[in-house]
Structures are given as C-alpha cells and as structure tokens.
Amino acid sequence: MLAELKIENVAVIEKAEVQFTPGLNVLTGETGAGKSIMIDSINAILGNRTSRDLVRSGAPKARIWATFESIPAHVREQVEKCGYGAQDDLLLYREISADGKGSCRINGMPATAGVVRDISAGLLTIHGQHDSTSLTNPATHLALLDQYAQDGTEYAAYHALYRALVTAKRALDALTSSEEEKQRRIAELSEEIDTIDAAALTAGEEERLMERRKVIMHAQGILDGLTAAHQALSGDDSGEMMGAADLLGSVVNELAESARLDESLAPLSERLSDLYYGARELATDLADRLDGYDFDPGELDQIEERLDQIYRMKQRYGASVEELLTRRDKAAEELEGYQSSGKRIAELTQRKQELYRQTKAAAETLTQARLKAFTSMNRQMREALEFLNMPGVRMVLRHQRGPLASAGQDNIEFLISTNPGEEPKPLAKIASGGELSRIMLAFKSALADKDAISTVIYDEIDTGVSGLAAGRIGQKLKQTASGHQVLCITHTPQIAAFADNQLLIEKKVRDNRTFTEIHPLDLDGRVQVLARMISGDKVTDLSLANARELIEKSQG
Template identity: 40%
Template sequence: MLSNLYIENIAVIEKTSIDFKKGLNVMTGETGAGKSIVIDSINAVLGNRTSKELIRTGASSAFVSAEFTNLSEKALAVIDEAGFELEDGELLIQREISTTGKNKCRINGRPATVSTLKEIGVQLINIHGQHESYELMSPELHISYIDKLAGLESEIEAYQEVYKKYKKLSAELKKATVDESERERKIDLLKYQIDELEDADLRDGEYEELNEQKAVLQNSEKIIEAIMSSRALMNGDEESSGILENLQEINSQLSDISEYMSEVEPINSRIESAIYELEDCLSELTGLTDLVDTDGGSLDSIEERLDLIYTLGKKYGSTIKEMLDFLDKAKKELNALVMYDENREALIKECDKAYKEAEKLAKALSEKRRATSSEFADKVCEEMAFLDMPNVKLVVVQESCELNSLGCDNIEFLISTNPGEPPKPISKIASGGELSRMMLAVKNVLSDKDDIDTLIFDEVDTGISGSAAQKVGLKLREVSKSRQVLCVTHLAQIAAMGNSHFKISKSVRDEKTFTKVEELDHEGRKQELARIIGGTEMTKASLDYAEEMLRAGENI
C-alpha cells in the first residue's frame, strides 16, 4: 500500500508529506485547493506522462517520492525482475522534474527509467478517474471486463501466439500469390538480372583495387621518375656517388679505428644494418618499376570495368557487396517462383492449419465469455441496485466477428435505466453520475480479480447526491476492507465513511499561493463535514448533522 507521499514544488504545493493509512482515505477541500495535484503527483511516481508546467512558479525543479509497504507477490516479482531490491520490505520511488524537461527517477536510491517506474507502478496503484468512467462508453473496451472476470489472461496469451503465427503466414501467402502472367514476368526479369550480375563476375573489394590501379597508371611517369631518382640517390651514377657507397666508405673507415676505440663498434654495427636495409630497399624499388604499366590499353580496360560497375550500381546497389547481396536474393526469389506451385501448396496447408488452431482457441474463448457474461451482468446490476439504481438492466451483447487479436467476438454493454425502456448503448443513456456508479459497480465486481493493493477514486461522486452518495460511500468502505482506497470527494456522505480524512486547503502569503494537506482528527472532520454541508457559514444544525454522520461512519 501507499504509506507516504512527499510532494515538493508541484503547482501550488510548496512542500507537503502525507501519511496514508489502511482502509478508506478520503481527501476533501474547496474547489481549486489542490486535490487534483495530489493525484497528478501520484501519477508522476507511477511513471505516467508529466509536464514541466507542473513545476511551481519560480522553482527550477519539482520532486515527488512515494513509499510503499506490504507489497503483493506480483508486485514483488515485477520489482525483482526489474533488478531492484527492497529495503526492510519497503519500496521508495522518487521522481524529479526539471524546467529543462529532464527527469531523474530512482527506485530505492538507484537510478531508474520512467518506463521502469510505469512497469512497476501498474502493480502498485489503480487510479479510477472520471475519464476512466467514460471508457464504459467505448464498446471496444467492454470485452476486457468480461475477460478479467473470466480470468482468461493465460488463454488469451496462448491464442495471441497462434494468431500472430497465422497472420505472419497469411502475409507470406498473400505475397506469394501471383497470377501466372505476373509470375512469368518476374521470372524473366530475375533471370536477366542474375545473368547480368553473373556475367560481370564481380568481386568484393574489386572497385577499390581498380581505382588504385587507375591512380597508378594515370601517374606512371611521375612514379617512374621518382623511383629512378631515388635509385640514383641511393646507388649513385656517373657523376656522383650514392648514399650506399658513402655509407660503405664510412663503414670501412670506422672498422679501421674500432680496434683502437671500442665505443665505435656498436655505432658501426648500426651503420652496417642500415647498409643492408638500404640494399633491400634498392632491390625492391628496382622491382617496382616492372609493376608500373605505361600501356594506355590497360588504363582503358580499367576505366571500362569501372564504368560497368557504375552502371550495375545504379540498378543493383551502391557497393559491390550490395550488388552481390542483390544477386543472392534474386536467386532465392527465382527459385521460389520456379518452385511456386510446390511452395504455395505447402504454405497454404501451413496457413490453414494455423487458422484452424487459432479459430479453435478463439471459439473456446468465446464460450467462456458467453458463460461469464450473464454472471457479469447480474453482479453489476446487483451492485448498481445498492447504489440507488435498482431499475438498471444490463445486457451483454456478444456477436461473432472475423478473427482478431482478441478472438472472434464483438462485445458491447447495453443498459436500460428505467422500467419499460429497451437496453441501449451506454453512450446514449448514461449520465455522468450513472457512469461513475456503474464504474464503481464494475470495479467492485472485478475486485477479486485485481491484485492491486491501492485503489484511487477521483471524482467518483460526479453527478450524485443524497442517498446515492451515501451508498457510494458505503461501497467504497466495503472495498477498502480488502485493500487501501484513496478517494477525492466533494460530498459529506462519502467523506464521513473514511477511516482517515485529509483536508486540502490553500492560502495566500506575500502574493503567493500555498496549499496545505493535513490529516484531521475527529473535531477537525466534524468542522470539515459541516463546511461541505452548509458552506462557509456553519450552524449548530450542520455541526450536529456532521457529528451524526461521523458516528454512523465509525459504527460500520
């Protein structure tokens, strides 16, 4: 459960720390006091999208931390899989948002990503806001409620694995299915492309070698001149002695004096090594002249080869490797087309087998959904009757459709809120208050299938009052017996049912707005309930009524 929430520089909240308890935690306050900011802060540590606009005016960053205790087995498994360890069984999630748009996230002091926060967060808290109630008006989402009550998670995963295989094979079959004239056209084109590339006899690295040879031929005179000049400098000519001859003379003279001065010997040895090295260089330079072909025909043939590679490159790839890859792919495609009938027949059989397997699993899902639908409708109607909607009739319409990622069913909830009226789509009938109560009813029906320890209800009291509000409060109190519930409410009937009550208020100091969150004692709760009941002007009657409501809530 969420045991502590610390907020710093989020909107009008400068700093606050809230210690939530087990059971039903209610939050009340005047409109604009900052109740939604608490929910926004919780969303932030759950890894949901945030904006730097949340940062308090004048601050460079905002910070939120949430401490969780008594975690479920599923949450523990996800945390462990993500590579994080608990400290004394506690989980601390922190998130900092800066005006630069950067986020810093930590889990038990270690850096984490926003996506990791989200992955872990979905196992910790479920937030049910007004927007989620409107999901009931989206028929495509209704199937998920039936699946959850039926516990079909593993069956759906097994079906989706087979369905993905069928879709892949179906796409391959569609790609492979061509008419005869198109097939022959493709075969002719591929044969031409293969012949053209094979006749070229391309070799990887050839383009670079040819360009190197071309550069040599284009500069042959300069190359030969440099080599000949270098040889003359090393070996000498008729007019002057070369480097080698001079070194040999030095070697001879140093040899003559080495017997008198031992320090000369190592120097002379190095000079002898230089003589041997230069003799090798001279020999190799002599051989290089034979490699320089001055025949213009060789240059023409190289340029002709490069032109061919350039022409082929415009068709089959910018490099020889890409052209060779194209050739390999073309051969495989040609083989598939030549073996078309045999390959297509095998693919048809494999695709048909996958479809039948997916269809079988989809029909099994469909039967389980049909068996669960009446149970779902009965339980929701029972819950809604308790919530002052006794005449609601809920019908789960299940129709067959083509295979899709969820099976072969279209499911839509139809309701009738008054006797004698035929059931119609929720979007055409339900008001905001009815939607809120219906969502609460649905959540209560599915509560046993939900491993989440903390539920948050934001604006669950939209459009209701009187006894309906009291029933919603009772239902929230009932749900809170098996898990922690946080509820933002504007109604005294719901607030009176809380095990813990937090008041959110704002004040202005030095032309700045500050929001405060404080847990109320019994007297504070009475004052707050009286304010909700009677507005700013409290009377003895409103205070007495608030006391009566609190005592009734304590006796549940």
C-alpha cells in the same frame, strides 16, 4: 499501499505532507481548493507525462515524494530486476523544473520516467471523474470482461496462433498475387541478375583497378626512382662510377684483416659485411623490378573503361560493388521463390488451413472463458447495483462471433435495463451520470478481488449521486477498502462519513498569494467539515448533530 505523499511548489501547494492509512482515505474540500492538484501530483510521481505549468509560480522547481509500504511481490521483483534493490518499501521522487526539465528517482537512484511507469503500474490505479463515461463506449467492454475473466493464458495461446496465421496468410498472398504482376517481377529480377552477371564484378575489384591506374599514371616517375636507386647501389653500366655496394665491398676485406689483429673490431667488421650483402641483395631486387616493369600502353585505357562500367552500374543501382553482389544473390533467391512458387503455394495453403483450424479452436476456448466469466460477473454486478440503490437492474451481454481478429472472435457490448419492463439497451442511451458512476463502481467492486493493485484512487465517483445512493457508494467503498487501500475525493458527506482517515484540503490567501493546505481531521474536525458539507457556511447545532450521527452510523 501509499503511505506518504510530500509535495513542494506544485501549483498552489507550497508545501504539504500527507499521511495515508490502510482502508478508506477520504479527501474533502471546497471546489477549487486543490484536490485535483493532489491527483496531478500522484500522476506525476507515477512517471506520467506532466507539464512545467505544474510548478508553483515564482518557484524554480516542483518536487514530489511518495512512499509505498508493503509493496506487492510482483512489484518488488520488478524493482529488484531493474536494479533498485529488494525492499518491502518503495520511495519515488519526481522533480519538475520551471524550464521544463525534470528527473525521477527510485529508492534514491536515478531512473527514467518509463521505468517508473512500468513499476508503478502495479502499485496504484486512478479512476478519474470522467472515466465512467468510458462505459458508454462498447470498445471498452471487452477489456473489462477480460480483466474480470483473468483469461491471460487463453488469450496468449490464441494470440500466438493468430500472429502465425497472419504471417502465413501474408506470405501466401504475396505468392498468389496477380499473374501479370508476378510475370512483371520475374522479368525485372531476371534482367537485374543478367545485367550484374554480365558485368562480372568481383569484390575489391574497383579498389585494385584504381590502385593499378595510379601506378600506370605515375610509371615514369616510378622508373626514374628505381633507376636512380639501382645506379646508386650498383654504379652505371660504363663502369665509370662505382656504386655503394662496390664501395662497401672494397673495404670489407680490409676491415676484416684489421679485426683479425684487433678482436674488438670484429663487431664492426660483421656490421660492415652485413651492409655489403644487404646492398648487393637490394641492388638485385631493384634490378628485377626494373626488368619486370613492363607497361602496356593500352592497359590504362582498359582500366578506365572498366572503371567507367563499374561507375555506371553503381549509378544505376545506387550501391557499392559488394552491395551489388549481395543484391544479385537476393534477386536470385526471390526469383527462385517465384519459379518454385507452385510448391510453396501448396505448402502455405495447407499451413494456413491448419493454422486457421487451430486458431479458431483457440478463439472458441477464449470465447467460452469470457462467457463463463460474464455469468459470474453479472451476478456480482447485479448484487452490487442493488446494494447501490439500483434495484431491478438487468444487464445482458450482446455477443456475436465475428471474423478472427487480434482480440479473438468476439464482438461484445454490455446492455442494461435500469427499470423493470424495459428492454436492455446500450448504456449510452439510458444511463444517467449518477447511474454510470454506480455502474462503474460496481465494475470496480467486481474486479477488486481479481486486481493485484493494492491502492485505488476514486476521483469524485459520486458525480451525479446524492441521498441514499451516495450512502450506499460510501458503504461499497468501505467494503472495497477492506482488501485494498482506497483514496476517494468526494463532495458528499454520506461518503466522507465512512472514512477511516479523512483529510481536509483547503485554500487560503496570505500576502496576496494563494496557498493550499492539507490537514488530517480528528473526530471533532470531521464533524465540523461534514456539517459544512451538509448545510454550507452556516453550521448549526442540527447540522453538527447530523454530521456526528452520519459518522457514528457509518462506523457501526
């Protein structure tokens, strides 16, 4: 449950610290006092998108802390999985800077807003002032029914088959496209394969050709360098100039003779001998390279022509040689698929038919789960609405089986008759704002036992409701709060009277600045606040007595 909320520099709230308790927590205050800021702060701490406009004017940043105690097991497991420790309590922190930047923390450790949203989704849900109007949209009815039915297993089984069916259908449609388009594609693929095959490309060929072209273009310089190196080692052909190898050879024997007389010269003799044989070997290698350097005058033209052909291929297809070869293989694979499409079409047709049969059966299983759930939900709804001063309400399910879709085969809409003798009609046509509020509360009441979320916030669920109906809403919220922590923002004394913990949100002006403060109320404070809610600014002994009586009856 949400145990504590701390707020600093959020809109008109400079600093506030709110303690919440199990059961029904009611927040009351004048319109504009800052109740909506509480909701904005809670939305922010849950990782939802927010605005820098939330930062109090003149403050560098807004800060919000929320402490959750005894978090549900599935939330604790997710917190641990995300690396934030395995604890029964959870501390969330959100900072929003005036420049639009911000940060989040979970148990003191940095976190992204997305991770906070994922974790907090299992902690708390907010029912806003205008959420009741969503009931007038039939598109929301199926989700409500599924939430009550707890049919996740049936839905997952159906959806897996449905995706497989869609995949098979798409593959079949691709193969059975128009014959004209098929032949056009076959011709296109054949031409592409023939063109690439005719070029006889090989991986790395372009790089090898460019290297060979560089060698040929600089052939004379290469030969001059080889010749000079060979002559330096071997001397010239006339014998007039001795080469380095011959010079080394002339002194090898002399140093060897000296080494026989002075053994300390042996290492030097060996090194000189190695130099001599190395020079001879290098001279031989250079001679071989000179003999082997044979450049065909037409080779450069052939290389240039081949490189130009490769360039044109690359320009045409917009790819490297390696990518062209890969493209050719893919084109051949696709062409083979077209050429063997008859067999493949037969296989896919059979698979599609079998998948359709399985998917249709899974859809019917899902349908039956929904219809069974509606019977139970309708009974609970009728009881809840009768308790909420809407006796004689009759709700029916308009259900049609349609084509298979991602959510199944069911087209669902809740119809309602609020008065005896009237035919059930769509909610948008007959339900008033107050009736919608009570219908939504009835839904939430029916879903309460199905919902693993421990804290529910109702933001002015009493819109359009007063008198006896408002008192019944208070009773229903009190009942719901026996299994869930409930936070309720209300302007109605009949609801506030049922609070286990009542908080007053009030706005004050000091030094031309607006401040919102939040105070827990004791019994006398509650009586005073409820009396103002009953009679306005002029609190009388009668309104005080009425307020006290409301509280006593609600707690009885």
